[in-house]
Amino acid sequence: MSLIELTDVSKAFFTDRHKTTAKLSLDHVDLNVEEGEFVSLIGPSGCGKTVTLSMMAGFVMPTLGEVRFRGECIEKPGPERGVVFQEYSLLPWLSVMQNVVFALRNSIRAAGGRFDREEAAQRAADALATVGLDDVADMRPNTLSGGMKQRVAIARLLALDSEVFLMDEPFSALDEQTRHALDMSLFELWRERRKTIVFVTHNISEAVLMSSRIVLFSSSPGHVVEQWTLSTETERDPSSRELIELADEIRAHMPLSSRGFATNREMGELLG
Ligand SMILES: Nc1ncnc2c1ncn2[C@@H]1O[C@H](COP(=O)(O)OP(=O)(O)OP(=O)(O)O)[C@@H](O)[C@H]1O
Ligand SMILES: [Mg+2]
Structure with missing residues (x-):
């Protein structure tokens, strides 16, 4: 199979x-x-x-x-099954870090798991560091370039750690x-x-x-x-x-x- x-x-x-x-x-x-x-x-x-x-x-x-x-x-x-589409939107009112944490929370809850905010923040921080965005974690998406936004979408995928x-x-x-x-x-x-x-x-x-x-x-x-x-x-x-x-x-x-x-x-x- x-x-x-x-x-x-x-x-x-x-x-x-x-x-x-x-x-x-x-x-x-x-x-x-x-x-x-x-x-x-x-x-x-x-x-x-x-x-x-x-x-x-x-x-x-x-x-x-x-x-x-x-x-x-x-x-x-x-x-x-994590997804990144070409224009995968980020929530404009949340910071970069909060966007990643938000996705984690949704995914964990959808799977019926228990959401631990500290653990999620750590996973989000690790993922942002992997794509080189740790220094913009507190910024809003509209202040980032297109490439940086795409990297946030990738970081979100990494944090979710989908198969x-x-x-x-x-x-x-x-x-x-x-x-x-x-x-x-x-x-x-x-x-x-x-x-x-x-x-x-x-x-x-x-x-x-x-x-x-x-x-x-x-x-x-x-x-x-x-x-x-x-x-x-x-x-x-x-x-x-x-x-x-x-x-x-x-x-x-x-x-x-x-x-x-x-x-x-x-x-x-x-x-x-
Ligand atoms: N929701 C929809 N309703 C009606 N037609 C659709 C819908 N989604 C896709 N299609 C049609 O299905 C066909 C394939 O679309 P698709 O978006 O998968 O192409 P693609 O290979 O991704 O093209 P591109 O390289 O331009 O992105 C197109 O003719 C498109 O118009
Ligand atoms: Mg297409």
């Missing part, structure tokens, strides 16, 4: 209020994620990467097929340098703590630098068309010939066209 299993998953969304037409976003996706993997999902815009991640998070349910975590159907979000990190283009709004620095710290973290990470990105160079596996989706409606497994034994050098060639090979496989409408059969299944 894999840690996360998507079995023959299709997802259609109704496109009108009366639920008479639907658009197919995912088309029979089979995708397993093993414990300790760093899987990057790539593919053209609109191919269903965010929908896939949202299903793993428990925010979106499949129309057909099954999404499982440790063999159990995912029906809602859970503390074992799985689900990350949707977490660094895409950042400048090259900040992005690279955060990529490297995430990669180190993954190597040290052996988390399971599912990471959505448009940046193929970023994917080849960090992933243990890269999964390419077709254009809309998305399904898995190609996968590449990378050795995790050696150091990753972005200027190495192997990585540059791999990135080129992946770019050559990147689909362009799009269909994106439900077939009659899928519509029938969707509408019952």
